[in-house]
Amino acid sequence: MINILFAATAERWDEYRDLLHGAFAGVDYHLALDIPPQDVDYIVYAPNSEVQDFTPYTRLKAVLNLWAGVEKITGNPTLKVPLARMVDDQGLTQGMVEWVTGHTLRHHLGMDAHIVNPDKAWDAVAAPVASERPVTILGLGTLGQACAAALVSLGFPVTGWSRSQKTVPGVRCLSGPDGLQEALREAQIVILLLPDTPATDNTLNAETLQLPAKGAFVINPGRGPLIDDDALLAALDSGQIGHATLDVFRIEPLPADHPFWDHPKVTVTPHIAAETKASSAVHVIAENIRRSEAGEPLLHLVDRDAGY
Ligand code: NDP
Numbered sequence: 001m002i003n004i005l006f007a008a009t010a011e012r013w014d015e016y017r018d019l020l021h022g023a024f025a026g027v028d029y030h031l032a033l034d035i036p037p038q039d040v041d042y043i044v045y046a047p048n049s050e051v052q053d054f055t056p057y058t059r060l061k062a063v064l065n066l067w068a069g070v071e072k073i074t075g076n077p078t079l080k081v082p083l084a085r086m087v088d089d090q091g092l093t094q095g096m097v098e099w100v101t102g103h104t105l106r107h108h109l110g111m112d113a114h115i116v117n118p119d120k121a122w123d124a125v126a127a128p129v130a131s132e133r134p135v136t137i138l139g140l141g142t143l144g145q146a147c148a149a150a151l152v153s154l155g156f157p158v159t160g161w162s163r164s165q166k167t168v169p170g171v172r173c174l175s176g177p178d179g180l181q182e183a184l185r186e187a188q189i190v191i192l193l194l195p196d197t198p199a200t201d202n203t204l205n206a207e208t209l210q211l212p213a214k215g216a217f218v219i220n221p222g223r224g225p226l227i228d229d230d231a232l233l234a235a236l237d238s239g240q241i242g243h244a245t246l247d248v249f250r251i252e253p254l255p256a257d258h259p260f261w262d263h264p265k266v267t268v269t270p271h272i273a274a275e276t277k278a279s280s281a282v283h284v285i286a287e288n289i290r291r292s293e294a295g296e297p298l299l300h301l302v303d304r305d306a307g308y
């Protein structure tokens with residue numbers, strides 16, 4: 001019997017329970033919201049769960065995260081077993097591609113000028129075509145590569161930046177610290193899809209925000225700490241950055257008195273860029289439990305030293 005603890009909010013339990021039972025069909029298992037810690041084999045986990053001390057889970061074999069981001073758990077010293085993050089093509093990846101493409105096209109086409117036009121201004125200035133709008137994506141992992149593919153298919157010249165050197169069809173791939181400078185230089189749209197780790201903190205700061213083309217757009221569905229908030233506000237006020245569309249923040253929900261809320265050049269979305277879809281995520285969880293039981297390596301294993 002495999003004991004699987006569901007350690008996420010009660011709301012998520014309602015959403016996942018039946019789907020998980022379906023995905024585990026044919027397996028001898030017990031799935032519950034409450035199992036004595038010493039009996040638990042696997043934890044299906046959301047980092048906002050009450051479970052933060054893994055010490056009592058003495059026979060735990062793996063933690064299977066329901067989120068792509070693992071910054072709230074990866075440094076937990078009580079966690080001694082493998083940790084898998086979520087890669088969910090139908091929910092997270094598809095949702096992120098749609099959100100990123102939508103916000104990229106909004107800025108590329110200058111849609112705001114026509115959606116809100118109280119002066120009835122007839123500014124007949126057409127947007128350039130996509131091939132004239134260089135886009136840079138910081139982070140070329142699951143989500144960054146999927147977004148890059150969508151933007152390349154629309155005709156944008158896409159540069160991507162990652163820790164290790166990548167080869168992605170149609171994308172100019174750069175890596176490492178020098179690669180960051182080169183990736184940002186003259187970009188007109190900068191999209192952040194990096195994880196939150198000590199190495200990615202303040203990737204966009206007072207210095208690097210000077211590298212994109214004047215008036216460039218910043219789109220951040222990655223994590224709040226990737227950007228130095230004060231440096232971004234200064235760059236917006238000087239006109240160096242034309243607009244920032246931000247889905248993630250250092251503190252969430254974004255406090256009501258944070259200057260981003262009222263800034264005319266900032267769009268705030270409430271961490272909704274992409275959401276794990278239960279119906280597809282349960283199969284990723286079930287496959288990882290199958291792999292673990294068969295002694296095979298887990299899918300989407302987190303590198304605890306790298307922090308993602
Ligand atoms: P991946 O782990 O697949 O990709 C991360 C990418 O970032 C990789 O290309 C990696 O490089 C690169 N990277 C990591 N550290 C560095 C560094 N120090 N310098 C340069 N590049 C670096 O993650 P995903 O694509 O699945 O997700 C990315 C992030 O998106 C998540 O961590 C999460 O924070 C965020 N997210 C936000 C959501 C939302 O709704 N707003 C929803 C889901 C995810 P390399 O390829 O060399 O490893």
Ligand code: OXD
Pocket residue numbers: 066067068069070086092274275276
């Ligand atoms: C995630 C997220 O990490 O929703 O999955 O941000």
